[in-house]
Amino acid sequence: MAQAMNLDDLIELWQALLRPTALIEVAVIAACLLAAWALLRLVRGPEALPGSIWFGRGVVDGVLFPLLALLFALLARWGLAALWRGHGSIAVFKLVIPVLVSLVVIRLTGRVLRSVFPESRLLRIFERSLSWFAWAGVALWITGILPLVLQELDTISWKIGASQVSVRNIIEGAVTAAVVLMVALWISSALEARLTRGATDNLSLRKMAANSVRGLLLFIGLLFALEAAGIDLTALGVLGGALGVGIGFGLQKLAANYVSGFVILAERSMRIGDLVKVDGFEGRITDISTRYTIIRALNGREAIVPNEMMITQRVENMSLADPRVLLTTTLQVAYGTDLDTLMPRLSAAVAAVPRVVTDTAPSVSLTAFAADGLELTVAFWIADPQNGQGNVRSEVNLTILRTLNAADVEIPFPQRVIHERPVAGLALTAAAVAADAAAPRP
Numbered sequence: 001m002a003q004a005m006n007l008d009d010l011i012e013l014w015q016a017l018l019r020p021t022a023l024i025e026v027a028v029i030a031a032c033l034l035a036a037w038a039l040l041r042l043v044r045g046p047e048a049l050p051g052s053i054w055f056g057r058g059v060v061d062g063v064l065f066p067l068l069a070l071l072f073a074l075l076a077r078w079g080l081a082a083l084w085r086g087h088g089s090i091a092v093f094k095l096v097i098p099v100l101v102s103l104v105v106i107r108l109t110g111r112v113l114r115s116v117f118p119e120s121r122l123l124r125i126f127e128r129s130l131s132w133f134a135w136a137g138v139a140l141w142i143t144g145i146l147p148l149v150l151q152e153l154d155t156i157s158w159k160i161g162a163s164q165v166s167v168r169n170i171i172e173g174a175v176t177a178a179v180v181l182m183v184a185l186w187i188s189s190a191l192e193a194r195l196t197r198g199a200t201d202n203l204s205l206r207k208m209a210a211n212s213v214r215g216l217l218l219f220i221g222l223l224f225a226l227e228a229a230g231i232d233l234t235a236l237g238v239l240g241g242a243l244g245v246g247i248g249f250g251l252q253k254l255a256a257n258y259v260s261g262f263v264i265l266a267e268r269s270m271r272i273g274d275l276v277k278v279d280g281f282e283g284r285i286t287d288i289s290t291r292y293t294i295i296r297a298l299n300g301r302e303a304i305v306p307n308e309m310m311i312t313q314r315v316e317n318m319s320l321a322d323p324r325v326l327l328t329t330t331l332q333v334a335y336g337t338d339l340d341t342l343m344p345r346l347s348a349a350v351a352a353v354p355r356v357v358t359d360t361a362p363s364v365s366l367t368a369f370a371a372d373g374l375e376l377t378v379a380f381w382i383a384d385p386q387n388g389q390g391n392v393r394s395e396v397n398l399t400i401l402r403t404l405n406a407a408d409v410e411i412p413f414p415q416r417v418i419h420e421r422p423v424a425g426l427a428l429t430a431a432a433v434a435a436d437a438a439a440p441r442p
Contacts, residue, residue: 021084025092028080032072040065063107070100098141102134109178112186180221188214211265211290253308254291260307261290270310274319275385278305282316284386298388318385324357325385327393331400332373334410339366339374342409349403350380355392357381373412 040062077093110127140146150168157166191213264270265288274285276295283297293310295303318325333342343364350362362380369375378400382392404411 022092025080025090028076029073029092029096032076033069035072036065036068039068063104063111066100066103066107070097070104073097073100095142098138102138106131106134108186109182112182112189176224177221180224181218184214184217184221188217253306256308257291257306260311261288261292264288264293264307264310270315270317271319273386274317275323275325276318277316278310278313281305298385298390323385324360324381324383325389326379326381327389327396328377328379329393329397329400330367330375330377331404332370332375332412333404334373334412337374337409339376342407343376345407346376346378346400346403349399350378350396353380353392353395353399355382355384355387356396357383372414 043064073093073096077090077097080090080093106127109130113126137146140149153168153171154166157164157169159165188210191210270276270285270288270293272285272288276283276285278295281295281297281303283295283301283303285293286296286302287294288307291307293305293307295305297303333339343366346364347362350356350364351358356362357380360381362378364376364378367375367377378396380396382389
């Protein structure tokens with residue numbers, strides 16, 4: 001265990017900082033920072049990669065800059081120590097290296113959390129709190145108070161089962177858990193971005209693989225944290241039994257959603273991008289997680305559907321075998337219209353609309369003899385329903401209207417004929433009123 005600095009050690013460190021060799025150390029450290037900046041600039045190029053934790057918007061606001069500076073500083077300290085061989089001190093390095101270590105931890109944690117939770121409002125508060133704790137730890141380490149604090153925390157302990165756990169063990173376990181959590185989130189986020197990049201038909205399987213890797217890494221991190229805290233891992237058997245009972249009673253719905261999510265991703269019965277209709281809500285699947293599925297309607301509304309509902313209820317998948325969608329529109333023409341000439345003309349005009357599928361030609365059929373005219377139904381296929389259905393239907397209707405106007409075809413509208421028949425009593429009453437109005441008044 002490292003020994004704490006006493007007052008004499010602090011005075012000796014202060015005196016070493018005032019020696020001329022300290023200026024050489026400052027120059028060497030400045031050279032290390034400049035070398036790290038130049039190397040990073042050379043590797044990164046003019047612009048940073050989007051979403052990378054190694055490179056930030058600038059050259060020095062990523063993780064790689066303090067990491068390279070720390071590596072160069074360690075090599076420089078080793079070289080100066082071998083060169084001076086006890087004739088000089090490395091007091092400045094004793095201050096700079098802990099600062100660089102703390103900066104690496106802060107940058108790594110912040111960049112990883114920002115890439116995993118880009119829209120979290122608590123992220124900035126967490127980063128500031130972590131920065132305060134990290135700089136406080138550096139100050140305690142430089143002054144030599146940190147080892148004394150750890151010794152005192154090691155004396156506060158209690159027994160959990162067959163294991164003796166102290167406050168220091170819990171703190172070390174929490175730090176280990178945080179480090180492993182950051183590494184797990186970083187690796188899983190990088191793998192998910194790599195797996196889903198450029199994916200089309202197998203995007204669901206790739207997301208399932210990314211979620212499985214993330215869960216496995218987090219579980220391994222939990223085991224490392226418990227081992228670092230000094231907790232016997234055999235106690236996980238009792239915990240697993242209790243967790244199983246909890247899932248069987250109170251968490252069965254949640255467990256069913258998770259299991260259903262893996263079933264959906266494994267069977268590929270529904271994939272990201274499919275146009276589905278479930279529980280009266282129609283839209284396109286934008287994301288499939290292990291607990292829920294997000295469906296986005298064409299009008300912009302989004303529905304979060306539990307995965308259990310996607311398994312147990314009837315789901316209409318309009319993109320499972322063929323992404324094409326059949327649309328229809330109706331119109332009426334006047335009685336006496338030459339339908340044998342008009343119907344092929346309408347079919348050809350609708351087929352010329354840009355988004356209408358041409359391999360399956362549009363069809364025009366006589367569907368009803370309406371009260372005001374002949375009712376025609378125009379059916380056509382589109383292959384990109386995600387771009388909207390109302391806009392292409394409007395374009396088809398405008399094309400039909402232009403075709404009817406060019407062919408001088410009348411579009412009927414409701415007409416009513418009113419027959420006016422006189423009523424005898426009503427006529428006599430009107431005549432009496434008129435006579436009374438014309439009579440002179442006294």
